[in-house]
Amino acid sequence: MLETRLDTGRIRAARLVIDPLFLDTPLYRCEGLEPGLGCAVSVKLETANPVRSFKGRGTELVAGRLIDMGARDVVCASAGNLGLALAWSGRRRGLNVAVVASRSAPAAKLDRIRALGARLELVDGDFDQARERAVDIARGDGVRLLEDSQDIETCEGAATIGLELVDAAQPVDAVLVALGGGAMATGVGHVLKALAPGVEVICVQPEGAPAMARSWHRRSVVTTGPTDTIADGVAGRRPIKAVLDDLLQVADDAVLVREESIIAGMRALLDHAGLVVEPSAALGIAAVLEDRERFAGRHVATIVCGSNVDLDSYHRWIGAASIR
């Protein structure tokens, strides 16, 4: 019996609140990728929307509920995509949005957050330090704090991706989900386990930011020292226990991948699918590249969860010679 914090009925209802712009995203086979990966590959493309990541699904719910409650202000810490999406959803509803981010977050994300009219505060340090600062702001100003993965709306929003995967015309054998704080993994995982329990749910995290994956394997929260990965979107050090408890119920595995595999995944998505993606969005392909045997002959779906990348970094990672 599945006993997570999520509820499939609420997830279905969430579809009615989320702007349709973020729903029913493309899901299609990328045969160009398949010879190199040795398995059938479908991509679920979450980048063709105004915020270029899946996070709008969750922030639409958050912003909608805050307005219903009469709130005027909200603050969040963000690696970038959550803040960007919250800024978009907030602007649409007249909600004042403040975002705390690391000074080292990609300029592409920070610039777009400012452009959408949100107040952006940068902190030295990493995402977890931004989290601390956001908590201080919320307490000091009496403003509602949105906590990614902790707040159920962020998981429910992501979970609507799971509904769309379950409804796919071509069923898949495994779904590869980028793992950071765990909102997407627990949300998508919950729906798959509830409605299509035969589908393997495999979470993928970088070796350089392994906190949640290690926690899953140890079945208790493991915090780590500084992260070291280009996948800025999933680089947290301190997993949240309630999210881990859910993840333990819905994930079949949590694997770690090397930086060079993430880059190879980004390159494969460009070369064979024509997609520019941010590193976190290539984690699924990286996992296949590192364990072809596991996936041989199977049909996997990977969620291409964001494309907010600084193109100079992208270009440096991919390498000029490889853009062909």
Next chain:
Amino acid sequence: MLETRLDTGRIRAARLVIDPLFLDTPLYRCEGLEPGLGCAVSVKLETANPVRSFKGRGTELVAGRLIDMGARDVVCASAGNLGLALAWSGRRRGLNVAVVASRSAPAAKLDRIRALGARLELVDGDFDQARERAVDIARGDGVRLLEDSQDIETCEGAATIGLELVDAAQPVDAVLVALGGGAMATGVGHVLKALAPGVEVICVQPEGAPAMARSWHRRSVVTTGPTDTIADGVAGRRPIKAVLDDLLQVADDAVLVREESIIAGMRALLDHAGLVVEPSAALGIAAVLEDRERFAGRHVATIVCGSNVDLDSYHRWIGAASIR
């Protein structure tokens, strides 16, 4: 009174025949593009599907009707995307597909046609020479010839894009459509003129392949000498009269753009929307870049119609330095 070869009821019915993979594609504002263009810009993204262009909408209709008629074989000439899409739709239904293309068509397109199991014949010369050869094959082998833009299914398929534009949550003032043989322009144009006659339909062709645009201005078929453009998908020399007659009814303008504007459009779509596109898909942005005053303060939609591009060419056009 609109009297084209198209019929809005038939176009609505086409939606039931086309694989849903090709329908209801993303349509969203790209605010990142807007400061540089001086107007509101929405993109209709036709690349997130297994054939990476809008052509699947038409080939789904063609292949479906051929199978209904008991046909087993079909041949077409193609700049690449039509052949690729026909190969996909044909494979799905057990139809034997032969494609004639120019030897100089992008390898990305030719390789994918072969990979989908179609018979590919290459000719020296350009698209119009491939057309002649396809006619010969059809006559010699008694095989059904699919003629892009001439055969109404190719226009009806593209026209379903128009239905989705009309249903958009945010109405637009103008739609920018790449102009080649005219299937997309007449299809989309017909629907807009029938259902949203206030929306300006602007067709865009490269200066280096201006046959249909010149024909539209002269109101009679103008053929040209060899084309000279990187926009391989729209490079024809001999417009079809019936298609021109339709275009004369549904287009408000047909503009020509320079090669450097097409490249600047491709670069803008990469830099500000994260999209890798083939040259034909950047024609709309190129048109805005060349006439900012015309579009100032308006809301335009542009159809990003394909992303099958050789990445070495793409890289050469865009220039390493600009990928940031």
